[in-house]
Amino acid sequence: MTRPKGDQLRRKSPPTYSRETAVATAETAPRGIQDTMFNVFMARALYVVTSLGIPDLLSDGARSCRTLADKTGVRADSLHQVLRAVASTGVLCTVPVRGAGTGDGNKDKDGEGDKDGRAYALTPIGETLCTGHPSGTRDMVLTLQGPIWDALTVLPQRLTTERTGTEIALGLPWFDYLRQRPDRGAAFDRMMIAVHGDEPEAVARAYDFSWAEHVTDVGGGVGTLLLAVLQEHPHLSGVLFDLPEGAEHAREYIEASGMADRCVTDSGSFFDAVPPGSDAYLLSHILHNCDEDSCLRILRSCAAAMSPRSRLLVVEMVLPSGDEPHPGKMLDLAMVTLTTGRERTAQEYEVLLARAGLRLREVVPTESAVSVLEAVLETA
Structure with missing residues (x-):
């Protein structure tokens, strides 16, 4: 597959979007569509580099493509094409090595570089792809381009059936798949912490x-959001409520945070009941995973636990009602691929909450992509 040739390769940056400039001519497709389609090649190349463990191999110094190919069991000429492309993203860079007449002190760990006297090295960005890096970037690449990619490839079939993409491609609903593959589940959890890293504080x-x-915190996972709230507001105490295995895992994080005197765990299913007696109930990134009937069961459980003083705080990406770009629209594609859930507009949340006996009072934006939808009992 090749890009357009000739004058099309020398064109200037595309003009500002308008309906006139966005229409394809006889000679070229719209640039935005081209970019979207070709970006998948780079995402896949980044996945290959990460899954081969190349960032780890480069973590202690530059290595030639030839050496990297030998250590990963792939063809050096093909790997060179992949590494050359990935280097253009700033993840890797090429460096001259000793023996090439540079005298700059760089040295390939296992040789004298490739035929051009150069080797590949990690950049600070590339270091985030090393195993164990706290950013979770490696887990994001391996998850998005691993099982999620497998599910995404069957999106056309997903649209014709009630089965999710993971059921079609992997044989199981998404969260059942993660439970049966603890390694994938742990990677997904780390990815979620990385992707939503700025949200709890925001x-x-x-x-x-x-x-x-x-x-x-209803369905609070390891407690990232609840701990951030307690840290920011020292007068508060909290309960993290999740399934028994989740609550047990969260207890370790709570103890490590030094918040055990202000935060305890409780276990159960939010489809059945949630602990009564709280002023505020957090429901973060739960509803978007679920179909409407499941959402209503969760919301009614929360409503049954609430007092007239209580407020339910739904933390989600709230979609704009128009056509403008929003990160929630990308996330919505993940929802339709992996689950029976969806992202929603404020108006759609208002209707959903009303069906559960709750009234939307306010939508509070944050410095991150999520908002806080504050709801109270309809009778409050």
Whole structure:
């Protein structure tokens, strides 16, 4: 597959979008569509480099493509094409090595570089792809371009059936698949912490918790959001509520955070009931995973636990009602691929909450991509 030739390769940057400039001519497709289609090649190349463990091999110094190919069991000429492309993203860079007449002190760990006297090295960005890096970037690449990619390839079939992409491609619903593959489940959890890294603090800063004394995080995972809220608001105490195995895992994080005196765990299914007696109930990135009937079961469980004073705080990406870009629209593609859930507009959340006996009072934006939808009992 090749890009357009001739004058098309020498064209200037595309003009500002308008309906006129976006229409394809007889000679070329719209640039935005080209970029979208070709970006998948680079994403796949980055996945190959990461899955082969090349960042780890480069973590202690530059190596030639020839050496990397030998250590990973692939063809050097083909690997060179992949590495050359990935280097253009700033993940890798080529460096001259000793023996090529440079005298700059660089040295390939296992040789004298490739035929051109150069070798590949990690950049600071590339270091995030090493095993164990706290950013979770490696887990993001391996998950998005691994099982999620497998599910995405069957999106056309997904649209014709009630089965999700993971059921079609992997034989199981997404979260069942993660439970049966603990390695993939752990990688997904680390990816989620990385992708949503700035959200907990943004939520804790944006929403005014001064009125509350006690918070319950429903389906709170390892407690990232709840701990951020408690850290930002020292007057609060909290409960993390999740399935038994999740609550047990969260207890380790809570103890490590030094918050064990202000935060405890409780276990159960939010489809059945949630602990009563809290002022605020957090429901973060839960509803978008679920179909409407499941959402209503969760919301009604929360409503049954709430008092007239209580407020339900739904933390989700709230879609704009128009056609403008929004990260939630990309996430919505993941939802339709992996689950029976969806992202929603504020109006759609308002209707959903009303069906569960709750009234949407306010949508509080944050400095991150999520907002906080504050709801109270309809009778409050």
